[in-house]
Amino acid sequence: HSKRIGGDRIDVYKPAMRARKSDRLTLESELRRAIERQEITILYQPIVRLEDRSVAGFEALARWDHPKLGRMAPGEFISIAEEIGLIVELGMFVMDQTAKQLAIWQRAMRSREPIFASVNISSRQLLRHDLIHDVRTVLSRSSIARGTLKLELTESLVMENPEHAAQMLTRIRELGTGLSLDDFGTGHSSLAYLQRFPFDTIKIDQSFVRTTSRGTRPVILKSIIALAHDLGMDVVAEGAETDSDAVELYQLGCEYAQGFAFGEPMDADAAMRLLTEERLEAAS
Ligand code: C2E
Ligand code: MG
Ligand code: MG
Numbered sequence: 001h002s003k004r005i006g007g008d009r010i011d012v013y014k015p016a017m018r019a020r021k022s023d024r025l026t027l028e029s030e031l032r033r034a035i036e037r038q039e040i041t042i043l044y045q046p047i048v049r050l051e052d053r054s055v056a057g058f059e060a061l062a063r064w065d066h067p068k069l070g071r072m073a074p075g076e077f078i079s080i081a082e083e084i085g086l087i088v089e090l091g092m093f094v095m096d097q098t099a100k101q102l103a104i105w106q107r108a109m110r111s112r113e114p115i116f117a118s119v120n121i122s123s124r125q126l127l128r129h130d131l132i133h134d135v136r137t138v139l140s141r142s143s144i145a146r147g148t149l150k151l152e153l154t155e156s157l158v159m160e161n162p163e164h165a166a167q168m169l170t171r172i173r174e175l176g177t178g179l180s181l182d183d184f185g186t187g188h189s190s191l192a193y194l195q196r197f198p199f200d201t202i203k204i205d206q207s208f209v210r211t212t213s214r215g216t217r218p219v220i221l222k223s224i225i226a227l228a229h230d231l232g233m234d235v236v237a238e239g240a241e242t243d244s245d246a247v248e249l250y251q252l253g254c255e256y257a258q259g260f261a262f263g264e265p266m267d268a269d270a271a272m273r274l275l276t277e278e279r280l281e282a283a284s
């Protein structure tokens with residue numbers, strides 16, 4: 001009940017609230033400065049093919065290295081960036097950097113099927129901003145293989161305004177990007193309904209991927225994979241943490257997985273080393 005203001009409690013809670021409010025304002029202005037100066041770090045987490053465990057692509061995940069508080073996860077600053085109206089700038093930075101990085105990886109890996117990279121898109125970027133323009137700009141600035149930049153959007157995001165989202169996503173896809181439905185299963189909409197959006201990939205949320213307290217996989221996992229395939233979509237399982245996660249996912253017909261079992265989010269150089277070492281392994 002700490003949120004309630006009024007009655008006797010106000011004297012007790014006021015100083016603490018005031019302190020928190022000023023911390024929050026400081027954090028906001030520090031984040032504003034960090035975004036304006038592009039002081040956001042991007043880590044890349046491998047997405048692997050379960051068939052041979054080769055790297056198919058990477059997901060870009062933002063970090064903020066705060067001078068005093070240390071490295072901050074997106075859960076601690078993305079919503080602030082949304083509230084202070086800087087998520088469009090942040091999102092554009094992540095998209096642009098990732099596309100440039102992807103071009104570097106693809107040039108280094110010329111002999112193999114081009115890897116992809118995916119970036120997370122926030123509600124405001126899709127609904128209240130000309131994302132089409134930003135995507136076109138990013139694609140024109142970097143020479144990446146068509147279809148290898150992917151955008152990840154959650155179900156709840158597209159459901160905020162389904163008509164608008166469907167139109168926008170169709171046009172964005174025509175520019176030559178991939179579209180992944182992120183955290184699938186957490187938003188309660190049916191895959192059949194989601195067919196109206198031009199997603200080519202679904203990413204199954206961690207909560208459906210890992211074993212339950214009874215040591216079994218959620219029964220629905222198998223059906224989600226099968227249905228996604230019936231709808232012509234690729235499937236990525238999120239949060240694969242153990243080798244048995246990977247083995248069982250493959251047995252269930254899932255073709256891609258992402259998770260600590262294959263690698264934590266890493267910097268661009270480490271990602272490059274992963275690709276190069278993998279190539280050496282494949283050659284030997
Ligand atoms: P997400 O898009 O679902 O990203 C996957 C999250 O799961 C990442 O958390 C990743 O580090 C974590 N993860 C990966 N493998 C495992 C695993 O095996 N076990 C567990 N327990 N977790 C795993 P992270 O980096 O903290 O990002 C959290 C969320 O923040 C992301 O969820 C995404 O929604 C958002 N986010 C990250 N970067 C950006 C960005 O640049 N823009 C926007 N708008 N959102 C972002
Ligand atoms: Mg994501
Ligand atoms: Mg996800």
Ligand code: MG
Nearest residue numbers: 183205206238
């Ligand atoms: Mg998630």
